[in-house]
Amino acid sequence: MSRLFKMALGVMTAIGGFVDIGNLVTSGITGARFGMALTWAIVLGTMGMTLYGEMAGRVAAVARRPVFHIVRERLGVRTGMANLAAFLLLSGLMLAAELGGVALVLQLVTGVNYLVWVPVAAAVTWLIVWRVSFSVMENLFGLLGLCLVVFVVALFVLPTDWGALWHGATHPWVPPDQGHPMYFFYAVSLFGACLTPFQVVFFSSGGREEHWTTKSLPEMRLNALVGFPLGGLLSIAIMAAAVVVLKPAGVDVSHLGQVALPVAQALGPVGLALALVGFMAAVMAAAAECALSMGYAVAQYLGWGWGKDRLPRDAPRFHLVCLVAVLGATALVLTSVDPVTVTVLSVVLGAAAIPLTYFPVLVVANDGDYMGSHVNGRTLNALASVFLVIMVVTSIVTVPLLFFTKAGR
Amino acid sequence: MVGRRCYAVVVGVALTVLLAGCVGPTVTDAGYRNKVGDTARQISSSIASARLAVQLDLDGRMAFALTDQTVSDAESDADSAATALASRQPPTDSALKLYQRASRPIQDAVDALRALRIAVRRGDSAVIRAALAGLDAPQHGMDDLRTAASGG
Amino acid sequence: MKADSELSADEMLLDRQILDVDGAAIGKIDDLELTEPEDGGAPVLTAFLCGPTALGPRIGGRLGLWWAAIGRRLRPTDEAYPNRIPIGEVDCVDRAQVRLTVSRDALDADRFRDWTRDHIIGRIPGAG
Numbered sequence: 001m002s003r004l005f006k007m008a009l010g011v012m013t014a015i016g017g018f019v020d021i022g023n024l025v026t027s028g029i030t031g032a033r034f035g036m037a038l039t040w041a042i043v044l045g046t047m048g049m050t051l052y053g054e055m056a057g058r059v060a061a062v063a064r065r066p067v068f069h070i071v072r073e074r075l076g077v078r079t080g081m082a083n084l085a086a087f088l089l090l091s092g093l094m095l096a097a098e099l100g101g102v103a104l105v106l107q108l109v110t111g112v113n114y115l116v117w118v119p120v121a122a123a124v125t126w127l128i129v130w131r132v133s134f135s136v137m138e139n140l141f142g143l144l145g146l147c148l149v150v151f152v153v154a155l156f157v158l159p160t161d162w163g164a165l166w167h168g169a170t171h172p173w174v175p176p177d178q179g180h181p182m183y184f185f186y187a188v189s190l191f192g193a194c195l196t197p198f199q200v201v202f203f204s205s206g207g208r209e210e211h212w213t214t215k216s217l218p219e220m221r222l223n224a225l226v227g228f229p230l231g232g233l234l235s236i237a238i239m240a241a242a243v244v245v246l247k248p249a250g251v252d253v254s255h256l257g258q259v260a261l262p263v264a265q266a267l268g269p270v271g272l273a274l275a276l277v278g279f280m281a282a283v284m285a286a287a288a289e290c291a292l293s294m295g296y297a298v299a300q301y302l303g304w305g306w307g308k309d310r311l312p313r314d315a316p317r318f319h320l321v322c323l324v325a326v327l328g329a330t331a332l333v334l335t336s337v338d339p340v341t342v343t344v345l346s347v348v349l350g351a352a353a354i355p356l357t358y359f360p361v362l363v364v365a366n367d368g369d370y371m372g373s374h375v376n377g378r379t380l381n382a383l384a385s386v387f388l389v390i391m392v393v394t395s396i397v398t399v400p401l402l403f404f405t406k407a408g409r
Numbered sequence: 410m411v412g413r414r415c416y417a418v419v420v421g422v423a424l425t426v427l428l429a430g431c432v433g434p435t436v437t438d439a440g441y442r443n444k445v446g447d448t449a450r451q452i453s454s455s456i457a458s459a460r461l462a463v464q465l466d467l468d469g470r471m472a473f474a475l476t477d478q479t480v481s482d483a484e485s486d487a488d489s490a491a492t493a494l495a496s497r498q499p500p501t502d503s504a505l506k507l508y509q510r511a512s513r514p515i516q517d518a519v520d521a522l523r524a525l526r527i528a529v530r531r532g533d534s535a536v537i538r539a540a541l542a543g544l545d546a547p548q549h550g551m552d553d554l555r556t557a558a559s560g561g
Numbered sequence: 562m563k564a565d566s567e568l569s570a571d572e573m574l575l576d577r578q579i580l581d582v583d584g585a586a587i588g589k590i591d592d593l594e595l596t597e598p599e600d601g602g603a604p605v606l607t608a609f610l611c612g613p614t615a616l617g618p619r620i621g622g623r624l625g626l627w628w629a630a631i632g633r634r635l636r637p638t639d640e641a642y643p644n645r646i647p648i649g650e651v652d653c654v655d656r657a658q659v660r661l662t663v664s665r666d667a668l669d670a671d672r673f674r675d676w677t678r679d680h681i682i683g684r685i686p687g688a689g
Contacts, residue, residue, distance in 0.1 A: 072576045072589070077619045080576075111474040131687050249461050252454035255482045257475050261461060268470040302616070303578050303589030304674070311689030316674060316682035369656045409447075 007222055013138050014227020015234065016145025016278075018049070020286030021101035021256075022094070022193035022347040023235045024279060025340055028259035029408075030186050031242025032252055034175055036168030039236055041187040045194025046232025048387045052358050054224040055365040055376070055384070056200045060207030061216050063370035067204045068300040070370070071360045083360070084301050086353050088325075091198045091294050093346040095329035098287035099125065100339025104256045105280045115336060121287070122330040128288040129295075129322045134209045134308040137288060144281030150274040151237040154266035158244050165240055185401040185408050188394055189344055192351030194232065195391070198293035200357060205296040209308055214374070241266075254340060291329075295322040344408055352398040354391045362388060441504040444497060445511055446558035451490040452518045453551040456544050459483035459525055463541050467534065480529050484522040491515045510557065514550030521547045573654060579611060579646070580658055581665045587646075588670055590659065591615035594645055608645040609659075611670055615643035635672040644670055 030038045056067050063070075072080035100114070102121035107114040128137055174183045203224075212220055241262035246253065253259060256279070263275040292308070299306035299318040306318040333339065362384050365376045376384070462479035465471045494515070499505040521543045528540040568574060570593060579587040592610035617629025633641060646668060652660040665671060682688050 069578065077576065077616070078621070081620055081624075108475055108478055111477060130685075245461075250454060250457040251461060252451070252458075254454075254486065255479070257478050257482070258458060260475065261465065261479070264465050264470050264472075264475070265461075269472050272470075272472055272475065303586060303591075303611075305586040312685070313678050313683055313688045316678035319682050320677055 007219055009139060009142075010219055010223045011227045011230070012146055013142025014223040015230045016142040016148070016282060017138070017285060017289070018194075018199075018228055018231025019145060019148060019234055019238075019282045020193075020196070021098050021283045021339075021343050022189075022196060022350075024101070024238060024259055024282070025253075025256065025343045026186070026189045026193045026347060027235045027239040028242050028246075028253040028256075029344075030190060031239035032246040032258075034178060034183065034186065035243050035247055036165050036240065037172045037175060038183070038187055038190055039169035039239065040172050041190035042194060042232055042235050042239065044390065045191040046229055046235075048191075048358075048391065049194050049199065049232075050224055050228045051380075051384055051387060052195075052200060052361050053203050053228055054221060055380075056204035056361045057207050057212070057220040057224055058217065058374055059361065059364050059371070060204040061212035061220055062214055062372065062374045063364070063367075064208070064213070065370070066201070066208050066296065066300060067361050067364060068201055068297045070364050072301050074363055074367075075360060080301060083356050084297055086356050087197055087201070087297050088294055090346065090350050090353050091290055091297075092325060092329055092332075093342065094196060094198060094350060095287060095290040095294070095325060096332040097339060097343040097346045098283050098290055099326075099329055100333045100342055101256065101283040102280065102287060103333070104339055105276060105283065108257050108260075109276060114339070115334065118330060118333050121284075122326050125284065125287045125291060126323060126326045128284075129291050129308075129326070130312060130319065134206070137285070137308075138206070141281045141285035141288075145278055145285060147274045147278035148234055148238070148282060150263055150267065150271050150278065151234065151241050154241055154263045154271060155237060155244065157266040158241070158262065160240070160244050165243065168243070181401055181404045182408065184397065185348070185405045188351050188398050188401060189347050189408070190235075191394055192347035192349075192354070192398075194235070195354050195358070196347065196350055197353060197357040198290045200361060201293040201297055202289045204361075205293070205300070205306075217374075256340065291322045291325045294325040295319065341407065345402075348398055348402055348407075352395045355388065355395050358391060359388065436500050438501045438504050441497070441500055442507065442558045442560070444494060445507055446555050448490045448494045448515065449511070449551045449554040449558060452487045452515060453548065453555070455483040455487040455490075455522065456518060456548050456551065459522055460541065460544055460548075463525065463529060463537060466529070467537065467541075477526075477529055480522070480526045484519070484526045487519050487522050491519050507558065511554050514547065514554055518547035518551060568654065573656075574609075574659075577654075577659045579609065579661065581661045581668070582652070582663055583665075585665055587661070587665055587668065588612060589616075592619060592643060606648060608647045609651070610643040610645055612644040613673065614641065632673070635676055644672075646670070 027042070030041075059070075060066050068084075071083055075083065099118060099121045102125070103114040103117035106112070106117040106121070174180055207216075207220065210216075238259065242253065242259065245262035245265055246258065251258060251261075260272060260275045260279070264272040267274075295318045296306055298304075298321045299315070302317075304317045305315045307315055312319045333342075362376075362381075364370060365384075366381065368375050459480045462471065462476050462483075466473070466476040494508075495512070499508045521540070524543060525537070525540040528536045574590055574593060577590050579590060581587050588611040590609045591612065592615040593606060594608040594610055595604040596607040597604050613632030613635075614629045615632075617625040617627075617632065619625070620628060632643070646661065650661050650663045650668075652662045654660075661668075678688075
């Protein structure tokens, strides 16, 4: 495979891989309710993910270790354990959201109730974790996830007032009929959907699965610095489509299917089919990645062998964790709790825990012993510190906002 | 020590998830009016969602499964909102008057959505169009209710 | 064992990943065994301790007790002393890694792993 092709593939995979059920749902909800006023939250979240993703990737390539491996070394047994516990809890919730999302897409396609599809979604997710090779998983779902570009196409086909969209995005005032708490609650949800904890664990562990070395740095940087921002752009496109079609019609988004209606209006059944394929790919991939991340985190904290590049019998405890994670999340979804509610809750609670998962990345990326000459530069550190402050502030306001707005009702 | 911390985290998250679903009591007149206004808003949104989906379907731009799903969701959302409002005790006389004024339009809206859902499943375009037109009056009813609830 | 002449236990030893001679992950240095020599003098590092019985006490609390109990259950005798890797089997300790001179088969560090493989994972089709 030529180098250029490989790089292009990596970028495209990163774009498709950026979007998951959290982005789909929050972009749809906020577009319909707030117009473009919350675009800044997606921009901020994407910038944070790009910054910290590059760092985590660099750590994986240069120090040849994924981040969670070093959390225990750097932060100690007890802090590392608290970190791990919070990560597992939140990622478990997120896994439940993703599995619910897959089931919802299957319901949209077949008309059969989503609860029937939940065990199917769980089984397929687990099979991907169990046997599908890492690169096949990444490439297949990454490329299929690119079908979401249909939202961008839809924007050009619809009678979109680009000036109004731009104006809305650059004038982020709280709409008169929405209160400030609701506005900031959804800002947090968008931010959290871009900075999901499992994303960075997966990106850095994935780097080890693909055996990145210092030579892979340009490729890794391309993925992070081009792929993630384009993924953020895709999220903005989904939001904009809701602004153009759903907001004027007075439709409040509370179901996944409504997010796809703008594409149906623009491009008819073919566009709709592509949108659903994109939904399916993005959410399915995210489910597998989330389950794997939980396995990676536990194995890396305890020093067990891990990895998809080896047979399951050679990393049994890692696979056991992944299996238990999928089973636990499935049980949660089968309680028939509303998947959209679980999604919003998971990104918001995830936002509360962002500093926990992302701070160690900053610490390790600055460690000269591990990183050698590839240590963070001063400007990068300044930028990353600014983001850390933003993350901490977000984390503090999240739970009060959650109670105040009753989870965004 | 860590065990206790973990336990606290688990309890904290569980509580958060549970309490996030709780709604406060509507013991004041203003609280009840807000609730009525919210209900009207939700039902209005359900009507709009069903209307959009069915209109797109009649224009040949939808897949049946999505149309059916959207309309069914709209109907059940409206029904839940209506039931949630009905389960609340109006705290004052003026609140009771507001409820009496609201209950008819709300029921009409739910009925109209049910009729639309049935029409969509039967697949007869003429019946669907009629059911679609049947959404107009309930939509106006919800708009009036929102104005009334906000003190108009 | 090759290493810098002076190490800080906290930085260089504790919680580091142990790799065997082939580079396979054995576990982490969950604790250190220090022995006081008979003739007095400073304690000497005699072994790395690895596994649930070593990590449990460092986690502490109920969770730690439970974790250590798992380690004890996996042994043929209900012995409480953690699994030890004698210093003699350590090849080098540096910033990059902690490497052993022996392969994992020569150690007794795989009870948990083997149990999981034999009783759960190995029984699922496709385990390889």
